Amino acid sequence: MTLLSLSVRNDFPLLEREVGGKKIVYLDSSATSLKPQRVIDAVVGFYTQQTANVHRSVHLLSEEATDAYEMSRKQIASLVGADAREIAFTKNATEALNLLAINVDTNNLVGLPQIEHHSNLLPWIHHRHFYLPLDEDKRIDIEALKNIVRNDKPYLLTFATVSNALGIKHPVQELLNLCRAEGIKSILDLSQSVGHETVNLFSESCDFACFSGHKMLGPSGVGVLYQREGTSPALQPHYLGGEMVHQVHLDGFEARPFPWGMESGTPNIEGVIGLGAAAEYLEEIGTDAIAAHCNQLADELRHGISKLPRVKLQSNAADTGIVTFEVEGLSAHGVSRIMSNRFNIMVRSGFHCAQPLHELYEMPETVRASFHLYNTQEEVQQLLEALAVVQEMS
Ligand SMILES: Cc1ncc(COP(=O)(O)O)c(C=O)c1O
Numbered sequence: 001m002t003l004l005s006l007s008v009r010n011d012f013p014l015l016e017r018e019v020g021g022k023k024i025v026y027l028d029s030s031a032t033s034l035k036p037q038r039v040i041d042a043v044v045g046f047y048t049q050q051t052a053n054v055h056r057s058v059h060l061l062s063e064e065a066t067d068a069y070e071m072s073r074k075q076i077a078s079l080v081g082a083d084a085r086e087i088a089f090t091k092n093a094t095e096a097l098n099l100l101a102i103n104v105d106t107n108n109l110v111g112l113p114q115i116e117h118h119s120n121l122l123p124w125i126h127h128r129h130f131y132l133p134l135d136e137d138k139r140i141d142i143e144a145l146k147n148i149v150r151n152d153k154p155y156l157l158t159f160a161t162v163s164n165a166l167g168i169k170h171p172v173q174e175l176l177n178l179c180r181a182e183g184i185k186s187i188l189d190l191s192q193s194v195g196h197e198t199v200n201l202f203s204e205s206c207d208f209a210c211f212s213g214h215k216m217l218g219p220s221g222v223g224v225l226y227q228r229e230g231t232s233p234a235l236q237p238h239y240l241g242g243e244m245v246h247q248v249h250l251d252g253f254e255a256r257p258f259p260w261g262m263e264s265g266t267p268n269i270e271g272v273i274g275l276g277a278a279a280e281y282l283e284e285i286g287t288d289a290i291a292a293h294c295n296q297l298a299d300e301l302r303h304g305i306s307k308l309p310r311v312k313l314q315s316n317a318a319d320t321g322i323v324t325f326e327v328e329g330l331s332a333h334g335v336s337r338i339m340s341n342r343f344n345i346m347v348r349s350g351f352h353c354a355q356p357l358h359e360l361y362e363m364p365e366t367v368r369a370s371f372h373l374y375n376t377q378e379e380v381q382q383l384l385e386a387l388a389v390v391q392e393m394s
Pocket residue numbers: 030031092093094095117119120160162163164189191192212353
């Protein structure tokens with residue numbers, strides 16, 4: 001048995017909440033995860049004990065806040081196998097992807113999957129671009145891509161390691177090997193990977209990566225932009241202002257190096273400190289164990305769904321904690337609303353910010369259940385029992 005101990009649930013205060021005398025079943029962690037008490041304490045601790053700006057003043061509180069902020073950078077780097085100097089803080093993954101796109105000349109050819117989250121689709125819409133070929137399992141087709149790459153010589157490939165809408169994983173290492181061999185720059189959108197599985201950027205050898213804090217048990221409003229040390233050309237700051245500079249004169253300025261040069265103005269200090277606590281917590285639990293736990297719950301859900309005649313799975317992905325499906329004759333939002341109102345089960349419905357994916361496969365809006373370390377087999381059974389009732393409503 002690869003499941004985590006039920007005692008991890010005690011770390012998540014929201015799981016204590018009851019509605020109508022019944023506990024909430026939270027199955028929407030791909031949208032945003034619940035937060036452990038340790039993260040909440042870290043944020044509250046900043047407000048109650050350490051409130052001060054970072055990297056500016058030399059008084060005690062500012063030094064403590066700066067130390068905590070920079071410690072978080074180290075904790076996050078450690079979680080993803082990077083060096084702290086490779087980790088810059090942004091607002092979220094979307095901002096990181098936009099900053100990356102702004103740094104790439106629009107005449108450079110960029111390759112991306114058509115099935116990406118809008119956050120890794122729209123920032124590239126004005127670049128010369130092409131869509132990566134997909135195989136019958138909806139994964140990037142590496143053999144077909146090799147021919148395209150050799151003929152068209154793209155400058156950059158960018159893709160999410162895990163599709164938020166389907167739960168499939170692309171062949172990440174093969175894609176990165178191809179990029180290395182052909183001299184193509186690479187961006188990994190790790191939004192659905194960090195905190196859900198082990199990520200080692202040192203061995204994965206991409207040039208750039210990003211992820212959001214709120215999906216990895218951290219606070220909202222903070223994300224990460226990774227730049228491999230030595231990557232050339234290095235990213236240039238887009239937002240200019242306080243703290244990201246060494247020197248300012250009226251006829252010019254000298255920016256600080258990455259990552260500090262990317263962090264203009266007062267950052268989300270409490271968010272960063274909370275994210276460091278999340279990274280530390282995830283490392284303690286172990287990301288391999290979390291992946292095994294979520295995969296097993298997803299397997300049990302898929303297995304149960306296969307026995308429900310009017311519920312149709314949208315992907316057979318077997319290596320992530322994301323399961324998407326539709327209920328014959330019912331709208332996805334309708335199913336989600338019934339799940340919430342009648343069963344206290346929170347699932348996501350719609351296009352999952354990946355509308356071109358749905359257009360490509362002529363797929364209607366779907367329902368998505370997504371797991372994290374705090375979910376249980378009992379919750380899977382509750383969802384299956386609820387689906388058995390709901391399928392009769394169409
Ligand atoms: C794969 C992927 N990329 C990017 C994003 C955007 O994340 P955020 O809204 O936190 O910027 C998401 C959010 O769902 C996602 O799943």
